[in-house]
Amino acid sequence: MAGEPAPVSWELLGAGRQLAGALKVELAGVLLGQGVEGLANEAWAYGADRVYLVEDPVLGPYRTAPYARALVELVQRYRPEILLLGATSMGRDLSGAVATALGTGLTADCTALNIDPATRLLEQTRPAFGGNVMATILCQRHRPQMATVRPRVMPLPPRQEGRQGELVRVGIDLKEEEALATVLEVIEEKGKAVYLDRAEIVVAGGRGLGSRENLRLLEELAGVLGGTLGASRAAVEAGWLPPEYQVGQTGITVRPKVYFAIGISGAIQHLVGMQNADVIVAINKDPEAPIFKVATYGIVGDFLEVVPALTEEFRRQLAARST
Amino acid sequence: MLQMVVCVKQVPDTAEVRINPRTNTLVRAGVPAILNPYDAHAVEAAVQLKEKYGGQVTALSMGPPQAEEVLRRALGMGADRAILLSDRAFAGSDTLATSYILAAAIRAIDRETPVDLVFCGKQAIDGDTAQVGPGIAARLGFTQLTYVMAIDGVDLEKRQIQVQRKLEDKREVIRGRLPALLTVVKDLNELRYASLPALIRAARATITTWSKDDLDLDPASIGLKGSPTSVRRIFAPPARPGGELIPGEPRQAAAILVAKLVQTKIIADK
Numbered sequence: 001m002a003g004e005p006a007p008v009s010w011e012l013l014g015a016g017r018q019l020a021g022a023l024k025v026e027l028a029g030v031l032l033g034q035g036v037e038g039l040a041n042e043a044w045a046y047g048a049d050r051v052y053l054v055e056d057p058v059l060g061p062y063r064t065a066p067y068a069r070a071l072v073e074l075v076q077r078y079r080p081e082i083l084l085l086g087a088t089s090m091g092r093d094l095s096g097a098v099a100t101a102l103g104t105g106l107t108a109d110c111t112a113l114n115i116d117p118a119t120r121l122l123e124q125t126r127p128a129f130g131g132n133v134m135a136t137i138l139c140q141r142h143r144p145q146m147a148t149v150r151p152r153v154m155p156l157p158p159r160q161e162g163r164q165g166e167l168v169r170v171g172i173d174l175k176e177e178e179a180l181a182t183v184l185e186v187i188e189e190k191g192k193a194v195y196l197d198r199a200e201i202v203v204a205g206g207r208g209l210g211s212r213e214n215l216r217l218l219e220e221l222a223g224v225l226g227g228t229l230g231a232s233r234a235a236v237e238a239g240w241l242p243p244e245y246q247v248g249q250t251g252i253t254v255r256p257k258v259y260f261a262i263g264i265s266g267a268i269q270h271l272v273g274m275q276n277a278d279v280i281v282a283i284n285k286d287p288e289a290p291i292f293k294v295a296t297y298g299i300v301g302d303f304l305e306v307v308p309a310l311t312e313e314f315r316r317q318l319a320a321r322s323t
Numbered sequence: 324m325l326q327m328v329v330c331v332k333q334v335p336d337t338a339e340v341r342i343n344p345r346t347n348t349l350v351r352a353g354v355p356a357i358l359n360p361y362d363a364h365a366v367e368a369a370v371q372l373k374e375k376y377g378g379q380v381t382a383l384s385m386g387p388p389q390a391e392e393v394l395r396r397a398l399g400m401g402a403d404r405a406i407l408l409s410d411r412a413f414a415g416s417d418t419l420a421t422s423y424i425l426a427a428a429i430r431a432i433d434r435e436t437p438v439d440l441v442f443c444g445k446q447a448i449d450g451d452t453a454q455v456g457p458g459i460a461a462r463l464g465f466t467q468l469t470y471v472m473a474i475d476g477v478d479l480e481k482r483q484i485q486v487q488r489k490l491e492d493k494r495e496v497i498r499g500r501l502p503a504l505l506t507v508v509k510d511l512n513e514l515r516y517a518s519l520p521a522l523i524r525a526a527r528a529t530i531t532t533w534s535k536d537d538l539d540l541d542p543a544s545i546g547l548k549g550s551p552t553s554v555r556r557i558f559a560p561p562a563r564p565g566g567e568l569i570p571g572e573p574r575q576a577a578a579i580l581v582a583k584l585v586q587t588k589i590i591a592d593k
């Protein structure tokens with residue numbers, strides 16, 4: 001939880017709230033950066049009882065060394081039982097350095113976190129072997145128990161406007177020379193599926209599309225619904241959509257209200273990225289496709305016929321309702 | 324001249340690993356072992372830097388004797404020498420213990436000739452943890468540069484490296500001090516095909532093997548004993564309850580489905 005807040009920070013507070021409840025302890029958030037004090041209100045609103053704030057110009061741009069040092073010092077001073085970070089690039093970069101410095105265990109990319117009431121241990125569940133297997137990991141004797149959680153795996157907790165907590169300002173003596181690196185430039189990658197993980201409606205296509213041209217049909221459906229395109233790895237490897245659109249184990253995890261899986265077979269590596277959708281709609285010409293096992297609604301058929309029919313029906317029924 | 328070490332791991336081709344739902348154990352029989360795909364790009368990156376600036380590339384792997392195979396692959400791609408860290412006492416190491424052992428080996432190499440750059444893959448596809456690279460950097464006090472998608476250049480005089488890092492929605496251009504540890508993504512480079520002479524040389528090369536006694540190691544920090552994390556259980560991914568197949572011709576089915584979604588207000592009006 002650093003600098004500009006990644007939304008996963010609030011998801012972590014939701015997960016942390018439950019763990020803290022089970023352990024009957026307090027939940028604290030950590031804010032590292034420069035000019036980030038205002039975010040404490042957000043942290044309280046999403047469930048933190050306390051916020052540790054380290055503000056320092058050295059923490060302006062993210063660099064591993066000073067961020068790791070600040071977090072390590074906080075942990076050594078305040079001794080949390082559990083430390084959670086978002087499994088973003090930055091979160092994974094930082095958590096590996098911090099866990100090593102603390103000499104404790106770290107479990108990456110958890111999809112479920114639970115407290116064993118008998119032992120107070122954190123049960124950290126994550127996919128392994130490319131998602132073919134789930135493993136529950138424990139960190140028995142070392143503290144803190146550290147885990148990263150992927151964005152969109154945990155639900156966003158309700159925001160409690162005006163909820164207040166305690167602010168603890170911590171000064172840590174950081175030096176620019178010890179940062180070891182200088183960020184020269186940050187280039188925003190424009191036109192990418194940046195918000196795919198926050199999209200409420202995802203229209204995703206797979207190898208079954210057969211060609212890039214056929215994407216047009218999905219774009220039309222997404223257009224009517226205000227949805228965002230997504231892709232299976234096969235569709236990305238075919239070059240029909242850029243890698244940023246890939247949903248799954250090695251792509252993005254999404255948690256939309258509705259996920260359309262069109263011409264996607266439903267390999268486990270794809271499922272782990274989308275099975276938290278509220279509703280899954282599968283369109284596949286193969287009635288045996290595994291995607292139908294997870295789909296809320298399925299239509300067996302050729303997407304070339306089904307998708308245009310869906311687009312037209314949505315257009316018609318949505319228009320009818322609004323009049 | 325750059326002294327470089329590339330950490331390469333032998334991994335099961337994860338597409339093939341399954342779980343036996345009755346015994347809840349991994350079915351790994353017949354699963355081919357491969358060089359971790361990201362590590363191949365790490366080797367390529369080091370070899371390209373050697374071609375540009377001169378220097379030496381050492382491929383380093385911790386694993387069972389069979390892991391020699393991935394070291395030979397690295398030699399075929401242009402690494403100059405290979406070291407295998409193999410000892411029964413290393414078995415069961417989690418990422419903390421693994422980075423401890425690899426860092427100790429890099430220190431030993433560093434004592435011969437100071438190491439400028441260490442390369443790792445972004446992550447290993449069996450565990451997908453992405454923790455070993457940062458672990459090594461933290462132990463050695465090297466500048467940590469993860470998710471590297473381009474290497475802009477090395478300034479040997481100023482002892483700096485400039486790289487581009489691939490983040491979720493942006494690219495970061497960052498300059499770091501040497502020595503540095505880089506973890507690399509596949510965008511970094513295209514892999515070359517090993518030439519026949521290189522393959523022959525790789526097949527004939529001797530691979531140095533170091534056991535725990537060749538390294539300066541605290542026995543309490545390696546293997547199972549040195550690993551804070553343990554696996555409580557493994558299981559097949561839970562299936563989401565399947566739903567309803569909507570019958571009928573495409574147009575009919577579409578009308579029924581849309582009515583369901585629109586009625587439940589799951590899809591709101593724009």
Ligand SMILES: Cc1cc2nc3c(=O)[nH]c(=O)nc-3n(C[C@H](O)[C@H](O)[C@H](O)COP(=O)(O)OP(=O)(O)OC[C@H]3O[C@@H](n4cnc5c(N)ncnc54)[C@H](O)[C@@H]3O)c2cc1C
Pocket residue numbers: 129130205206207208209231232233234235246247248249250251252262263264265266267268269270273283284285286289301302303304337338448
């Ligand atoms: C380590 C690892 C990581 C991976 N990570 C990911 C990941 O992050 N994301 C991901 O998606 N995959 C990932 N994969 C790949 C994954 O295993 C599958 O290969 C991939 O998801 C298959 O994509 P697909 O469903 O589009 O293609 P296919 O499996 O080929 O399925 C195509 C489907 O389209 C249907 N179809 C064909 N024509 C039509 C038509 N006209 N109308 C309707 N349906 C039609 C077919 O019946 C079929 O079911 C990973 C694999 C590994 C080993």
Ligand SMILES: Nc1ncnc2c1ncn2[C@@H]1O[C@H](COP(=O)(O)O)[C@@H](O)[C@H]1O
Pocket residue numbers: 330331332333359361362365383384385386418421425442443444445446447448450451452453454455456
């Ligand atoms: N046993 C090992 N031997 C050599 N390198 C390793 C080993 N384990 C991990 N690595 C390196 O660390 C990277 C990240 O691995 P991981 O943290 O397991 O995802 C890999 O891409 C390798 O470069």
